[in-house]
Every structure is written in structure tokens, then in C-alpha cells.
Amino acid sequence: MRFQLLAATALSLAAATPAFAQEEASGPFTVSGSVGMVSDYRFRGVSQSDEELAVQGGITISHESGLYVATWGSNLSGWGTFGGSNTELDIVGGFATEVSEGVKLDVGLTWYMYPGGASETDFAEPYIKLSTTFGPVNWLGGIAYAPKQQALGKWYNNATTYATGIPDNPGAKEDNLYIWGDISGAVEGTPITLKAHAGYSKGNSGLGPNGTSVAPTGQYIDWMLGADFSLADLGLSPITLGVAYTDTNIKTSDGTYLRPNFGSTKNGKPISGSQVVFSISAAF
Numbered sequence: 667m668r669f670q671l672l673a674a675t676a677l678s679l680a681a682a683t684p685a686f687a688q689e690e691a692s693g694p695f696t697v698s699g700s701v702g703m704v705s706d707y708r709f710r711g712v713s714q715s716d717e718e719l720a721v722q723g724g725i726t727i728s729h730e731s732g733l734y735v736a737t738w739g740s741n742l743s744g745w746g747t748f749g750g751s752n753t754e755l756d757i758v759g760g761f762a763t764e765v766s767e768g769v770k771l772d773v774g775l776t777w778y779m780y781p782g783g784a785s786e787t788d789f790a791e792p793y794i795k796l797s798t799t800f801g802p803v804n805w806l807g808g809i810a811y812a813p814k815q816q817a818l819g820k821w822y823n824n825a826t827t828y829a830t831g832i833p834d835n836p837g838a839k840e841d842n843l844y845i846w847g848d849i850s851g852a853v854e855g856t857p858i859t860l861k862a863h864a865g866y867s868k869g870n871s872g873l874g875p876n877g878t879s880v881a882p883t884g885q886y887i888d889w890m891l892g893a894d895f896s897l898a899d900l901g902l903s904p905i906t907l908g909v910a911y912t913d914t915n916i917k918t919s920d921g922t923y924l925r926p927n928f929g930s931t932k933n934g935k936p937i938s939g940s941q942v943v944f945s946i947s948a949a950f
Contacts, residue, residue, distance in 0.1 A: 699725035702947030707740050710844065710867055710880070711888025711914035713937035714754065722895065734761040734774075742780075745933050748876050750782020754817070762795075768796045772948055786875040789817040791842070803851040810846075812869075814839040818880060820872035824923045828877045842869030842880045844866075857899055861910070863890040877927045888914045890941075908945035914938045927939030 706713055707720035714720070718729060724738030734760040743752065760774020772795040780787040795808035812818060819838035822828040846865035853860060863886065871884030892910025897903070916938040921928045930937055 669910045682693030694730040694785045696728045696730075697725065698950065699723065700947050700949040702945060703946040706939065706941055707742070708890075708912050709746070709789040709945060710865055711886075711890075711912055711916075711938055712745065713930075713940065713941070714740070714742050714744075714746040716900075716932070717745055717941065718940070728762075732761050733759075734762065737760050744938055745928060746878050748780045748787045750780060750784075752783075752865070753781055755779045763921055769795055769796065784876045786816045788926060789815045789880075791844075802854065803849055805883060806848040808845040808846050812842040812880070814841045818842050818870055818876060819874055820879075821875045822873040822877070825873065825877070825925055825927050828873050828927065833875070840870045841866070844881075857896040859896070861890075861892050861894065864888070875926065879924075882924055882928055883916050883920045886914055886916045886920075886938075888912070904950060905950070906945075907949050908943075908947070910943045911940065912943055913940040 676856060684708055693805065702722055704715075704720050704722065704838035706717050707715040707722070720740050720742075720796040722738070724736060726734055736756075738753050738756045738758070742750060742754055746754070757777040757779065758774060760772060762770060762772040765771045774792070775790055775792045777790050778788060789812055791810050791812040792812040793808055795806060797804065799805070806902040816837060816839050818840045819835070820840055821833040821838055822836055822897050825836045838872040844865060846863065848861070848863045850859055850861040852858070866885070866887050867881040868878040868885040869881030871881070873879060890910050890912040892908060892912075895907045897905040916936065918936055918939075921936050921938065928937060929935060
């Protein structure tokens with residue numbers, strides 16, 4: 667059922683292709699973006715959509731100087747929702763430049779927002795990324811460090827305490843570190859691009875002011891292996907189909923003290939377990 671719905675979405679996105687084609691660079695500015703759907707929205711290996719479909723999209727405005735601003739959004743469900751519109755809206759600003767031949771530096775800040783949600787949900791996270799290409803393979807490494815903020819603090823030691831509504835450590839602030847690496851490369855003579863990702867999180871080992879944590883068990887590793895399939899040869903140039911296997915090293919026992927918050931609303935199973943994620947996106 668999920669795949670059939672994603673396939674139907676692909677046809678809808680294809681029908682919208684002419685509208686994307688109308689977008690052009692104007693003077694020193696370039697506008698780009700994408701819209702799409704995923705069978706499960708995974709943020710650093712943890713489901714943010716209760717292992718269900720999510721509709722996502724973003725737009726970036728870049729200046730020839732290297733400065734850029736962007737916004738990206740997705741619907742949410744289960745872990746990581748804070749009421750309101752149940753939406754994540756990221757506001758990004760940064761600067762990208764080539765520091766040496768073939769090596770690109772990108773520094774910026776992401777502001778994670780949850781419109782209409784509970785208090786103490788939004789937080790800021792500066793990042794730095796380096797990318798380059800060796801032959802057919804693209805490489806990227808990044809570090810994102812969010813300084814101490816209440817949204818990242820350990821207000822509750824476990825879900826039982828959270829259920830009482832009385833925090834153990836009201837107003838607590840903590841920081842969060844994420845280090846990651848990505849590689850990707852096109853398979854010559856095919857419309858397929860292979861990709862891989864690995865990341866390390868370290869942060870709040872309990873529950874924040876609204877019962878979640880960016881690094882649920884304090885520290886863990888997430889990874890992904892996948893492939894993208896371009897439909898350009900079929901005349902659907904902006905459309906890309908994707909499939910990815912994602913997982914973490916969070917054991918079921920590691921997240922027990924976070925239950926039921928850290929479980930699927932359907933069966934209570936951890937939302938950090940292995941998952942095959944399908945996607946459809948259209949870029950412009």
C-alpha cells in the first residue's frame with residue numbers, strides 16, 4: 667500500500683514538472699528546491715513520523731557570494747511532535763565557498779521550529795561541512811553542535827516521571843553533538859546513484875521538557891545504505907525514486923526507560939530499529 671501511494675505521488679509530481687521548469691536564476695541569486703514523500707521520516711536514525719508517510723519540501727535561495735538561506739518542512743507524528751500543527755520547520759542560513767580546488771566549505775546554522783507546539787521546543791544548531799569529489803564518488807563530512815538550550819535539557823529522568831507532569835530538573839539545559847559522513851556515486855551507464863551515511867550523536871540521555879530527546883539514549887550511532895533512481899530517461903527529469911536501509915545501534919533495552927514515548931503508537935516497538943524507507947522527490 668505504501669509503495670502504491672508513493673507511485674501515485676510520482677505521477678502527480680511528474681504532472682507538476684512544467685511549473686518547476688519555470689524557475690530560473692535571477693541576476694546574482696539562484697533559487698532551488700524540492701518536494702517529495704518518504705515512507706518514514708527518519709532523523710538521525712529515529713522515526714519522526716511514527717513509521718508512517720511524511721510529505722516534505724524545501725527551498726533554497728543562494729547568492730553568488732556564497733551566502734544562502736533555506737527553509738525545509740515535514741509533517742510529524744509520534745515521537746518528536748509537540749502539538750500545534752505537528753510540523754517541523756527548519757530555517758537555515760549559511761555560507762558556502764571553495765577553500766581549495768575541489769574542496770567546498772559550508773558553515774551555517776539551523777533553527778528547528780515546531781509551529782504552534784508546546785513551549786521550549788525550538789533550538790538552534792550551528793554546523794560545518796566539508797565536501798569533495800574523488801573520481802565518481804562524492805564525499806561529505808560534517809559536525810553540528812547545538813550549545814546548551816532548554817529544549818535539549820534533561821528535564822525528566824524517565825517516562826514515568828514525565829507522566830506526572832512534574833519535571834525532575836525543570837529548566838535544565840544541555841548541548842548536543844552530531845558528527846556524520848556521507849558518500850555517494852553514480853553507477854556509470856545507469857540512472858542509479860548509490861549512497862551511504864553514518865552518524866554519531868551525543869546529548870541528553872533522558873527526556874526533555876516535552877518528553878523527547880535529540881539523542882534519545884545519550885549517545886548512539888546511526889547509518890544508512892541506499893540508492894536513488896533518476897527518471898530522466900523516461901522524460902521525468904526532476905523525479906527521483908529512492909530506497910534506503912536505515913538503522914541504529916540502539917538496543918531495545920537501551921530505550922526501555924523512555925517508553926512509551928520512544929515506541930511506535932501502533933505496536934510499542936522502538937522507533938530506532940531497522941527500516942527500509944522508500945522515497946519520491948522532485949527537484950527544481
